[in-house]
Amino acid sequence: MDGLESCMEMLSIDENKEEIWIKHYSSHQKILLVGDGDFSFAVCLAEAFGSATNVVATSLYSEEMTRLKYSGAASNLIELEERGCTVIHEVNARTMNRDPLLTQISFDRIVYNFPHAALKRSEANIRQIESHRRLVKAFFKSASDMLEENGEVHVTHKTTDPYSKWEIENLAEEAGLFLVEKVRFRKSDYPGYENKRGSGYRADERFPSGNCCTFKFGKTKMDYLQSRVQMLNINKKEVKWMKHYSSCQKILLVGEGDFSFAACLGKAFGSAVNMVATSLYSKETTKLKYSKSARNLIELKDLGCTIIYQVDVHNLRKHPLLNQRLFDRIVFNFPAAALKWSESNVRQIEKHQRLVKSFLRSCRDMLEKNGEVHVTHKTKEPYCRWEIEKLAEDVGLCLVEKDIVIKEDLVLELMRLSLLETAIPSNLPGLPDRKQSLIPQIIMLYLFYSELNAQAFPTHQDRHTHPNSCPSHKEILGIDDNNKEEKWLRHYSSCHKTLLVGEDDFSFAACLGKAFDSSVNMEATSL
Known part of the structure; x- marks a missing residue:
């Protein structure tokens, strides 16, 4: 390269050409590759794009040293030159923002695969870990000055011990970068890429990547959950549900035990990048208190969940990592204050109430427009005396729905609350809108499951064990569907025998009938 101008001229993107993607990278992105070893990652991208005019690939070493260290470097460099890649040698990741050939260029993606300082001690040695951390932190600081407005820094790194002790995410935050997403790295996604050791007499040898992830960081403190939700909404087939919760909802889990x-x-979702899970305790205390927490935390980290410790529900909205975020669902299962008296003691109940009310008040300012707060709580005495619905109303939340479910011997109550001023959609077309006559409208739907009746139905396992003794639910109902498709509207099916009681203008019955294209399974009554 003759200088800055020639470098900038070579880095070009023809947006009239079809955009081509390989995993996280596009032919329409300006990409900087740092510490690319034998340049095999650059070649992989170039071959996928059919060109490399949008790529700048760098090496710490001179061209001569690169060719000596890596057996495949010579052929890779020839191919990159033919495909129009800008190759720059002797670029230090710590100070690359001051490199004369890079100082005036900003990038959409800056990629550093398997950053590594020179190995002087074992990988588990504290001083060696600190050496690695200094390198990565300096790289982050340089990279943050070289990003486009919505650009990202990608670091691929092992997640097992001792590499997890580098604490990549903390280093990025210290440099003003924030996690956008964390995804598993699979070498098979990048044909031809060879991860080399890079130092010592075994520099040209590959090393086992093992369990590793690509960490994506952004320059601004954006709501990365929203960006993930928007991405998932592009392809609705990716959306996965579990009961009340979706992979496209921004979910905050409070007091997660x-x-x-x-x-x-x-x-259930196959990912946890849309979730923030919090605990009242420190990481160390959590692991001491709960025997299964260590395993769950490892799994959540691999799935991309954001985990925040020492979050007090009394001051939830004031937490520095939460105070700028809004959520679609905020979930607190079995809220409980520290137990000083018996559960039936008035002072203990009031203590629980203060906790829940503070939590609900915080939630009110953390909800998206149509967001909900979910509280799971026991319904029997003395827990019913907490009066959760009244606490919610006191802070401006109203009941959307209340599910009663039976889990083992416990009767549990899931309350769904939303902002009072938020219009509550009926999801039942054809029903008259009565909200104007009663504002704010509070709609309560109670779903009861009879423990006695539940025992009369065979379990899933029983159905497979005794197929001949278990008639289908349609046979039990006497419904001959003649291959008609079963249709659902919310909690109701065309294969249910449904009795509607106290049907004023019969609009609810008409609503179900329209949805099912038939009303033969219904009886509607009026006083």
């Missing part, structure tokens, strides 16, 4: 609920949702 051993983090088993977060792990449950993460497994």
